[in-house]
Amino acid sequence: MxxxxxxxxxxxxxxxxxxxxxxxxxxxxxLDVGWTRRLEERLRFWLQPEHGExxxxxxxxxxxxxxxxxNSFLQSSVTGPPLAWDSADRFFPRxxxxxxxxxxxxxxxxxxxxxxxxxxxxxxxxNVELFCLAKYLLNFxxxxxxDTPLYLRWARVTVNFCHQRLLSENVxxxxxxxxxxxxxxxxxxxxDDRWTxxxxxxxxxxxxxxxxxxxxxxxxLRRATLETGLEFQLTGRLGKRTKFQEExxxxxxxxxxSADGTGDQKSTSAPEETFxxxxxxxxxxDKTSKPEALDLNDDTLLEKIAFSTSNQxxxxxxxxGVPPSLASLDPSDQPTLQAIDSIILxxxxxxxxxxxxxxxxxxxxxxxxxxxxxxxxxxxxxxYTQALLVRSRIEGHKSRTVxxxxxxxxALVDQVIVETTPKTxxxxxxxxxxxxxxxxxxxxxxxxxxAPASERLQYINQLASPTRxxxxxxxxxxxxxxxxxxTALEIYERLQMWAEVALCWAANDREDKAISIIRRQLYxxxxxxxxxxxxxxxxxxxxxxxxxxxxxxxILPTDAPRLFCILGDLEGNPSMYDRAWEVSNSRYARAQxxxxxxxxxxxxxxxxxEAYARSLKVNALNHxxxxxxxxxxxxxxxxxxxxxxxxxxxxxxxxxxxxxxNLAAALLQLPSxxxxxxxDEDPAVPLSFDDAEIPSAxxxxxxxxxxxxxxxxxxxxxxxxxxxxxxxLLNVAVxxxxxxxxxxxxxxxxxxxxxxxxxxEQSIDIEVLEGLVAHFIAITPGTGxxxxxxxxxxxxxxxxxxxxxxxxQRVVPLITTSRRLYLLMAKYHLHLKRPYAALQAxxxxxxxxxxxxxxxxxxxxxQWNEAVDATVELVDAYESLGERRREGGAExxxxxxxxxxxxxxAIRGILGRGRESWEGSDGWRTLxxxxxxxxx
Numbered sequence: 001m002x003x004x005x006x007x008x009x010x011x012x013x014x015x016x017x018x019x020x021x022x023x024x025x026x027x028x029x030x031l032d033v034g035w036t037r038r039l040e041e042r043l044r045f046w047l048q049p050e051h052g053e054x055x056x057x058x059x060x061x062x063x064x065x066x067x068x069x070x071n072s073f074l075q076s077s078v079t080g081p082p083l084a085w086d087s088a089d090r091f092f093p094r095x096x097x098x099x100x101x102x103x104x105x106x107x108x109x110x111x112x113x114x115x116x117x118x119x120x121x122x123x124x125x126x127n128v129e130l131f132c133l134a135k136y137l138l139n140f141x142x143x144x145x146x147d148t149p150l151y152l153r154w155a156r157v158t159v160n161f162c163h164q165r166l167l168s169e170n171v172x173x174x175x176x177x178x179x180x181x182x183x184x185x186x187x188x189x190x191x192d193d194r195w196t197x198x199x200x201x202x203x204x205x206x207x208x209x210x211x212x213x214x215x216x217x218x219x220x221l222r223r224a225t226l227e228t229g230l231e232f233q234l235t236g237r238l239g240k241r242t243k244f245q246e247e248x249x250x251x252x253x254x255x256x257x258s259a260d261g262t263g264d265q266k267s268t269s270a271p272e273e274t275f276x277x278x279x280x281x282x283x284x285x286d287k288t289s290k291p292e293a294l295d296l297n298d299d300t301l302l303e304k305i306a307f308s309t310s311n312q313x314x315x316x317x318x319x320x321g322v323p324p325s326l327a328s329l330d331p332s333d334q335p336t337l338q339a340i341d342s343i344i345l346x347x348x349x350x351x352x353x354x355x356x357x358x359x360x361x362x363x364x365x366x367x368x369x370x371x372x373x374x375x376x377x378x379x380x381x382x383x384y385t386q387a388l389l390v391r392s393r394i395e396g397h398k399s400r401t402v403x404x405x406x407x408x409x410x411a412l413v414d415q416v417i418v419e420t421t422p423k424t425x426x427x428x429x430x431x432x433x434x435x436x437x438x439x440x441x442x443x444x445x446x447x448x449x450x451a452p453a454s455e456r457l458q459y460i461n462q463l464a465s466p467t468r469x470x471x472x473x474x475x476x477x478x479x480x481x482x483x484x485x486x487t488a489l490e491i492y493e494r495l496q497m498w499a500e501v502a503l504c505w506a507a508n509d510r511e512d513k514a515i516s517i518i519r520r521q522l523y524x525x526x527x528x529x530x531x532x533x534x535x536x537x538x539x540x541x542x543x544x545x546x547x548x549x550x551x552x553x554x555i556l557p558t559d560a561p562r563l564f565c566i567l568g569d570l571e572g573n574p575s576m577y578d579r580a581w582e583v584s585n586s587r588y589a590r591a592q593x594x595x596x597x598x599x600x601x602x603x604x605x606x607x608x609x610e611a612y613a614r615s616l617k618v619n620a621l622n623h624x625x626x627x628x629x630x631x632x633x634x635x636x637x638x639x640x641x642x643x644x645x646x647x648x649x650x651x652x653x654x655x656x657x658x659x660x661x662n663l664a665a666a667l668l669q670l671p672s673x674x675x676x677x678x679x680d681e682d683p684a685v686p687l688s689f690d691d692a693e694i695p696s697a698x699x700x701x702x703x704x705x706x707x708x709x710x711x712x713x714x715x716x717x718x719x720x721x722x723x724x725x726x727x728x729l730l731n732v733a734v735x736x737x738x739x740x741x742x743x744x745x746x747x748x749x750x751x752x753x754x755x756x757x758x759x760x761e762q763s764i765d766i767e768v769l770e771g772l773v774a775h776f777i778a779i780t781p782g783t784g785x786x787x788x789x790x791x792x793x794x795x796x797x798x799x800x801x802x803x804x805x806x807x808x809q810r811v812v813p814l815i816t817t818s819r820r821l822y823l824l825m826a827k828y829h830l831h832l833k834r835p836y837a838a839l840q841a842x843x844x845x846x847x848x849x850x851x852x853x854x855x856x857x858x859x860x861x862x863q864w865n866e867a868v869d870a871t872v873e874l875v876d877a878y879e880s881l882g883e884r885r886r887e888g889g890a891e892x893x894x895x896x897x898x899x900x901x902x903x904x905x906a907i908r909g910i911l912g913r914g915r916e917s918w919e920g921s922d923g924w925r926t927l928x929x930x931x932x933x934x935x936x
Contacts, residue, residue, distance in 0.1 A: 013065070017042045019091055027093040031102065034109050035092075035129065036136055049142055059143050063152055066137035070159055071457050073130035077467045079382055079456035080419025087127045111558050116174060117618055118580070118588025119167040120558040122469050124496060126420075131166070134159050150188045154200070157181045158461050161207050165464065168562065169590075172621040175211055182207070195340070198227035202343055202462040209351045210464065212623075212653065217351040221344055229259025230341040234368060235322050237331050239307035242300050248308045252365060254372040255326040256345060258338040290384040290451075291415055293374060294408050301400055304375065307331045334372065339380040342373045343462050346383075346390055367394045381451030386463045388412060389471075396478055406478050413475050416468040419450075469495055480504065499559060499566055511570050516546050518567045521557055523549035561588035574598050589619040596628065605635055623653040630662055642666035657719030661728065664708035664715070668732065672704065705735050713743070716750075723754040734768055741775055744768060745802045752810045761814045761821060769811065770824055776803050777831045819848040819870065826877070835881040836888075836895045842877040846870045846906065853910075859917055868923035871910045875903040875930055900934055907931045 014020055017039065030038050043062075049055050076083050088097040096102045110132045114121045125131075137143075138159045143152065157178055164174045182204060189197050201224040208217035225232075233255055238248035296303050309330070329335075337345070349369040373387040389412055395405030466474070476491035485504060492500045498521050502514035525548045557563065561580040565588075568576030577598065580591035592615035599608035612629040616622065630645030646663035649656070712729040719725055730747040733740055748768060755763035780800055807828055815821045822845035829838035849870035853863055882899025885892070896902065907927050918924050 013090065016046055016061070016065070020093055024093075024095060027095045030093065030096065030106060034113070035106055036110070036113055036132060039133070039136055040140075043137075043140060044142075047142055049145075059152070062137050062140070062143065063155060066134045066159070067155055069130045069137070070134035070162065071460075073127055073134065074162075074460055075453050075457060076127045076130070076420055077125070078416070078420070078465050079453065079460060080416065081450065081453060082420060082422040083127070087130050091129045091133065108555075108558075114163065114166070115558055116163075116167065116587075117171045118561040118584030118591070119169050119171050120562070121166045121168075122467075123558045124469070125166070131162070135163055150185060153181050153185055157185070157207075158203075161210070161464075165210065166467075168559070170211060170621075172619045175621055178207060194227045198224045198340055199459070199462060201227065202340065202347060205347050205351065206462060206464045209347070214351045217347070221347055221351065224340075224344055228338065228341055228344070230256065230337075230344060231323060231326055232256035232341075232345065232372075233322055233326055234365065237307050238310060239305045239331070241302060241305055243302055244300070248310075251305045251307070252368045253305070253307070253331045254345065254368040255322065255329050255331065255334065256337060256341070256372050256376070257325060257329060257335060258341045290378070290381055291388060292411060293388055294404055294411060296401065296404050298400055298404075304332075304371075334376055337373065337376045337378065339378060339383050339459055340462070342376065342378045342380070342383045342387070343459055345369045345373055346386055346463075349390055363394050363397055367391065370394065380455060380459060382456045382463060382465060383459060385412065385415070386465055389465075396481070402482065406475075406482065409471075409475050409478060413468070413471050416471055420468050473497060473500065476500070480507075499562055502566060502570075506570060512546075515567065515570050518563050518570070519546055519549045521563055522553060522560060522567070524551050524553055525549055556583060561591060565590055565594050568594060568598075572598075586614075587618055589615040589622065589625070591615075592618075593622075593625055593628075596632075600628075600632065605632055608632055609636065620648075621652055623649050623656070623659075626652065627656070627659055627662075630659075630666070634662065634666060637669075639666050639669040643670065654714075655718060657715040657722065657725065660711045660715035660718065661722075661725050664711040664728065664732065667704045667708040667711065670704045702737060705732060708732050709736060709740070709743075716747070720750070721754065723751060726750045726754065730765060730768060734771070739771070739775075741772065741799050742802060744772065745799070745806055748772075749802075749806050749810055752806075752814065756810075756814060761816055761818050764811060764814060764821065766818070766820055766824070769821075772803055773807075773824055773828050773831075776800065776828075780831075815844075817848055817851075819845045819866075822848065823873070834887050835884040836886045839877055839881045839895055842874050846874040850910070850913075853913055859914075864914055864918050864921070865923055867910055867914075868926060871906055871927060872930060874906055875934070878903045904931060904934050907934070 018026060020026075026038070029041075047055065047058055072083060072087070075081070076087075086097075088103060092103065092106065096106055107128050110128045111121055111123060111125065113132065114128070114135070121128075138152070138155045144156075160174055160178050160181075164170055164178065167174075185200075189200060192200065201220045205217040205220035205224070208214070208220065235253065235255060236250040237253050239251040239253075240248060241251060307330075346369065349366045352366060370387050370391040373383065374391065378384045378387065388408055392405045392408040392412070395401035396409075398405075472491055472495055476488040476495075479485075479488040479491070485508060489501060489504050492498075492504065498517055502517045505511075505517065506514040561584040564576045564580035564583065568574065568580070574595060577591045577595045580588055581595075584591065592611045596608045596611035596615065599605075599611060609629065609632045612625055612632065615625055616629065619625070626645050626649035630642045630649065633639075633642035633645055643663065643666045646659055646666060649659045650663065653659075709729070709732050712725065712732055715725045716722075716729050726747050730744060730751065733744045733747060748765060751765075752763050776799070807825070811821065812825065815825070822841045826838045826841035826845065829835075829841060849863075849867045853859060853867045878896065878899040882894065882896040884895050886895045907930055911924070911927055911931075914921075914924060
């Protein structure tokens with residue numbers, strides 16, 4: 001790390017930036033135009049782009065300063081130990097560095113410069129000048145020319161991603177800049193050595209995870225695994241989890257092994273080319289120093305799983321497809337992993353977004369990844385710290401581990417605070433309890449028990465560890481989930497996160513207290529001194545009533561747009577959203593989203609649409625906003641606009657079933673005539689998928705139906721338990737020409753599975769089933785037995801076998817009162833040459849009609865005619881099927897040898913029931929004629 005510290009040498013910086021030039025000229029200029037503007041003036045004066053060799057040397061010099069500043073900032077805010085020097089003395093003129101008021105004003109302006117699209121950074125961020133220096137130098141446009149080294153672009157990606165994480169929410173402008181650089185750098189990965197390539201792939205996966213692209217993250221992690229040679233698999237091994245468990249049960253475990261030659265590998269690339277991957281000035285990588293891991297101390301659970309050593313267990317792993325190199329590992333004593341391999345395992349756990357228990361890895365499946373890193377005794381301090389953090393997050397949701405989870409998080413918070421807090425500091429966010437340093441949950445480690453800054457920063461860009469204020473805020477959130485509101489409030493108040501303080505009070509039905517806190521941040525009393533309070537606005541006299549806080553402060557806090565939006569939510573006042581939009585210079589997307597939601601709830605759909613559209617002009621990468629806009633346009637019957645909105649939402653996140661379903665609904669409403677759109681309209685084309693085998697449409701009217709069908713198939717695949725989506729898929733599929741019969745069967749089968757218990761036979765679409773049976777009869781010759789008997793040869797299941805399964809395993813058990821379904825089953829059995837089964841279906845159809853006739857208090861003509869028709873159909877079936885050979889019966893056995901007797905009995909039974917009301921009717925005469933035919 002010494003070479004990075006030397007890059008911030010005072011004399012070297014002075015030669016470039018003249019931070020400490022004689023006189024007050026520099027100080028006046030900084031106070032006048034700002035520190036970053038002064039920095040730009042010096043850079044443009046100092047750089048000589050017209051001199052090739054000189055310019056390349058200058059660019060290298062600025063790169064070293066920028067990377068050193070960024071690493072120093074991360075050391076002071078994330079990893080520790082504290083910096084041995086004061087950044088204010090190094091980067092500001094003495095007149096500013098020694099004047100608390102001037103220093104506070106300059107730093108406040110730097111924090112405002114870091115705000116993007118209304119999203120702010122933490123207002124008490126320490127050593128902000130370090131990050132601003134790194135951000136400005138590594139993004140300085142003149143440094144990026146046609147021959148810009150790739151390592152400089154990686155540096156820009158790293159600092160921009162760090163900036164993204166410092167903001168309260170992701171912003172699209174930074175995201176676009178990051179991904180533009182990543183796209184250009186993709187080609188450079190092939191030129192790196194494998195260790196540098198692995199580290200950069202993990203870093204890119206971390207970026208994907210931050211922006212919600214979990215699948216892309218896992219793809220990069222798989223590539224990184226191939227580069228490092230890591231072998232791992234999540235599997236089960238027999239073991240005991242509790243102290244009183246007598247029998248071994250299957251326990252989840254991650255078996256992992258690094259490539260031969262464990263230990264941290266050093267890249268062979270030049271130092272400047274490994275920024276963001278490996279810092280080569282390592283010392284003591286074989287140290288075993290690591291943070292304190294707290295014991296569980298539970299009266300039931302063991303500290304760790306006691307795995308069985310049975311040979312049968314290892315044999316079962318071979319059967320489960322576990323590689324022999326992993327199957328031979330002892331899960332209780334696995335080899336130490338290389339640090340980058342440990343990071344890959346943690347990244348796998350972090351890249352899973354558990355939106356529902358059925359989506360991705362559950363917490364139970366995620367925990368073994370963190371456990372493997374911890375029990376493998378990672379050699380890197382920061383990697384081990386990250387593993388403890390991941391485990392504490394998972395354990396916070398389980399009753400028996402929640403105590404250790406919150407205490408471990410508290411210990412990590414104390415560790416980071418102690419490790420990043422200098423003994424003396426002018427930063428208002430730092431609280432020093434005594435001369436020896438800050439208080440800590442655990443004893444402060446000795447220098448020999450800690451790790452040097454080089455080790456902590458070695459993989460900081462791959463880990464993306466949270467800052468100390470983010471960790472404290474996470475701890476407060478954890479206390480809220482446990483009901484410790486008072487403890488959470490104390491943490492938020494100490495951090496001066498007034499928005500979170502107000503939300504805590506609002507969650508406890510104290511909206512008045514929440515409104516008071518927010519208003520004191522934004523407004524002052526009309527009679528107060530016009531001079532802005534330099535101290536904490538909350539410290540203003542508590543006796544000042546909320547009603548008197550009417551004058552907006554001259555200098556608003558950096559998070560003023562968010563505070564105005566929260567105040568609007570609490571008061572139900574849309575003017576606050578407008579003010580948030582104005583304060584952010586029309587860049588705070590949340591303000592317009594809040595307005596859109598407000599107008600929608602009020603029924604003003606048109607103004608709601610306008611608000612959401614303005615929000616998307618600022619942040620076009622917000623999936624939820626595009627979805628909301630699409631739903632609003634559906635209500636406005638703007639079908640083309642709805643298709644565009646849902647298509648854009650899918651491009652951002654293609655795993656939301658509701659978006660796909662709504663896209664289909666909008667597509668079905670589009671006019672089939674292409675001339676119906678105006679010349680300046682460009683209809684959005686929905687995404688297509690390889691797995692969507694849609695028949696080709698011969699007519700233009702089918703185009704939108706095909707697209708809707710594709711969208712609904714994707715929705716059904718993502719949300720298999722939604723009967724509404726499957727019903728829509730079925731309805732759209734039958735409109736296609738020719739119909740996709742296999743997809744229709746799949747949809748109908750799934751519908752019956754979902755609705756059988758609640759709706760019974762009503763879950764069956766009879767018209768669709770009749771069409772399927774008609775197609776089945778048309779394409780298959782009549783045959784005996786069941787077609788499903790021929791499906792054991794490993795061939796892909798076809799339409800015929802799928803229909804047989806649907807009819808015999810789904811439809812038959814559900815039919816109770818539908819004569820139409822019984823007749824369809826009879827038709828189906830007749831085609832398969834099953835006369836006995838067909839005759840049984842006709843009898844059941846007749847009994848349904850007879851039951852309706854018996855249960856009716858007053859028989860209608862329709863019920864009588866239905867009973868007559870059912871009786872005639874049954875008699876005809878007796879006559880045509882009774883003397884056939886019975887399938888599956890004894891040799892020579894007939895279907896029904898006494899069919900004439902049963903026919904006469906059926907007719908006489910109906911005549912007896914209808915004698916009083918329907919004697920002499922057409923139906924009566926039909927039955928009498930049929931009876932005479934049987935007597936002949």
